[in-house]
Amino acid sequence: MRYIIIGAGAVGGAIGGRLAQSGREVVLVARGAHLAALREGGLRLRVPEGELTYRLPAVEGPARLGALRADDVLILAVKTQDTEAALAAWGPAPVAGGGTAAGRLPLLCAQNGVEGQRLALRRFRHVYGVCVWLPAAHVEPGVVSAAGTPLTGMLHLGRHPHGTDGTLRRIAADLEAAHFGAPVVPDVSRWQYAKLLANLANAIEAVSGPLESEAARALYDRVRAEGEAVLAAAGIAHASATEQKETRGDRITLVPLPGGPRGGGSSWQSLVRGTGTIEADHLNGEIVLLGRLHGVPTPLNELLQHLANTFAREHRAAGSLPVAELVRLAGEAAPAAG
Known part of the structure; x- marks a missing residue:
């Protein structure tokens, strides 16, 4: 082949x-x-x-x-x-x-x-x-x-x-x-929807950098919870964290590469390359779509979708929005969960 x-x-x-x-x-x-x-x-x-x-x-x-x-x-x-x-x-x-x-x-x-x-x-x-x-x-x-x-x-x-x-x-x-x-x-879709939940962090990383602070990780937990609620309402199954861990085990360990880029994943890389587009409509936006179809509010994913698209469209620097500011915006978008 x-x-x-x-x-x-x-x-x-x-x-x-x-x-x-x-x-x-x-x-x-x-x-x-x-x-x-x-x-x-x-x-x-x-x-x-x-x-x-x-x-x-x-x-x-x-x-x-x-x-x-x-x-x-x-x-x-x-x-x-x-x-x-x-x-x-x-x-x-x-x-x-x-x-x-x-x-x-x-x-x-x-x-x-x-x-x-x-x-x-x-x-x-x-x-x-x-x-x-x-x-x-x-x-x-x-x-x-x-x-x-x-x-x-x-x-x-x-x-x-x-x-x-x-x-x-x-x-x-x-x-x-x-x-x-x-x-x-x-049932490959079960694994893809599990990966989708993890990829909801991509927009956070793209606009505010790696999820190193407790505040950033806590925000991702809330964003993921929206995603899990939407998948449950839609009746969409996804592989559990235990399944994923058992499958990967210690078979993929990351090592530092000489000359390798530092930063983040695919969405972060799109901003660094200045492509003018980003995949947020199909990550956070997928959760937003399903939420609208099944009557589940998704204010945090809507916020991240909007911010990521704005950063790409306006060619803003990757990771340039302070985490504290992102958390503040999230609190305004979803005050009940703040």
């Missing part, structure tokens, strides 16, 4: 680099300065064993590849807000022997939240969900850092909306040979 990584940033770059290291054929899809750097100097993957460089085919879209192959696997690793554009570009791409990517090829949505795979299923026939536990960073063109060891990350895999199949098991075997845990599960 050949793996086409649509969005070779932090997650996509780490997956693509590790697959290449294990001998799999990989094509990277990127744009702008990152694409130029990949073409000029290759993918520089910083991992605990050192910096590895992979000179892989790098393209902006399917046109440069010609007809796709019947054994291609598409891994969608763009931010959710960029999903529609990626699906529109890759769905109609012709496949050798007839048909299109949307009709014939497997598409794995290696993204935060749950909306990407919903969007994909409108266009693609064979859609797979991925619950991504992969601590990685991409803030410099051509460079991706992934600090996890002995596994680089844990990628739960399942068909969307449910089930498994032989294609997925073959993909899982390739991932497991490439420094990943890749459990194949029939």
Whole structure:
């Protein structure tokens, strides 16, 4: 199988680099300065064993590849807000022997939240969900850092909306040979909703920095409680903290990387790169949406969604809102819980 990584940033770059290291054929899809750097100097993957460089085919879209192959696997690793554009570009791409990517090829949505795979299923026939536990960073063109060891990350895999199949098991075997845990599960959404609850902290980290203070952690507890109440009202199951801990165990330990970026996760990285967009609409905003559908107030998630979007739109510096000010705003948004 050949793996086409649509969005070779932090997650996509780490997956693509590790697959290449294990001998799999990989094509990277990127744009702008990152694409130029990949073409000029290759993918520089910083991992605990050192910096590895992979000179892989790098393209902006399917046109440069010609007809796709019947054994291609598409891994969608763009931010959710960029999903529609990626699906529109890759769905109609012709496949050798007839048909299109949307009709014939497997598409794995290696993204935060749950909306990407919903969007994909409108266009693609064979859609797979991925619950991504992969601590990685991409803030410099051509460079991706992934600090996890002995596994680089844990990628739960399942068909969307449910089930498994032989294609997925073959993909899982390739991932497991490439420094990943890749459990194949029939209920991948349970794991994705559990990850969504953790990702509600992304906006806090993006606007006010790492959750190091007691005040920041207490705020996240309240934000998460809103999320848990919404999922309960919607009848949506999620993996428990115990399940998650047992699955990961000590298989992913973070180690300091020389030259590795300091800061935070995917939302923080979007602000640092100045992309102008952020995924809050599909993290905190997913809780807001479900809350409105099921009559559960979500003032704290609404606040964080608004702040994160404002920071991205106005190109404000990541972590520049003092935690005390964020807590004050949260108290005004949800005085009964303050």
